[in-house]
Amino acid sequence: MHGKALIKSPRAITHGVMLSRHGSECKMESTVTAKPLPVGLQEFRDLIQEGCVYVDKTRNIHELLSAPKCPYFLARPRRFGKSLLISTLEALFQGKQELFKGLWIGKEGRWDWSKKHPVIRLDMSLVDRKDPDR
Numbered sequence: 001m002h003g004k005a006l007i008k009s010p011r012a013i014t015h016g017v018m019l020s021r022h023g024s025e026c027k028m029e030s031t032v033t034a035k036p037l038p039v040g041l042q043e044f045r046d047l048i049q050e051g052c053v054y055v056d057k058t059r060n061i062h063e064l065l066s067a068p069k070c071p072y073f074l075a076r077p078r079r080f081g082k083s084l085l086i087s088t089l090e091a092l093f094q095g096k097q098e099l100f101k102g103l104w105i106g107k108e109g110r111w112d113w114s115k116k117h118p119v120i121r122l123d124m125s126l127v128d129r130k131d132p133d134r
Contacts, residue, residue: 042083044091048099058105061088086121093117 038052047054064072074082091099095116100106 042087044084044087045096045099047084054103056103057085058088058100058103061085061092062105062110090119090121093119 035051035053038047038050038054041047041050041052074085076082092105092111093116095113097106097111097113100111105111
């Protein structure tokens with residue numbers, strides 16, 4: 001795992017409905033599952049593989065990538081998901097289809113997984129702010 005360690009104590013509760021069948025009787029049961037919150041995780045791969053809560057923004061990413069080609073400037077405050085977005089884009093461009101199973105973009109025909117693209121990722125958090133030449 002890259003970055004900070006996953007803190008498993010904060011959890012989000014997800015609700016669902018399960019159908020169960022006992023003989024000829026069918027009944028609905030409510031299910032409650034606790035998933036870890038991705039506190040400190042900035043890598044899409046780690047978030048998905050750890051089974052953390054993930055709000056699916058892949059439809060928005062697809063729309064962004066389908067728009068006319070021009071540079072994008074992502075100006076958001078600290079801790080606002082910029083690194084996670086870049087990590088998600090990296091996984092898409094590298095064709096890591098298994099990470100997108102169950103997400104909007106992972107459905108049949110929404111992304112061409114056969115096309116892989118090189119990714120150059122610059123981490124500006126590693127720049128020494130006191131001496132930018134280093």
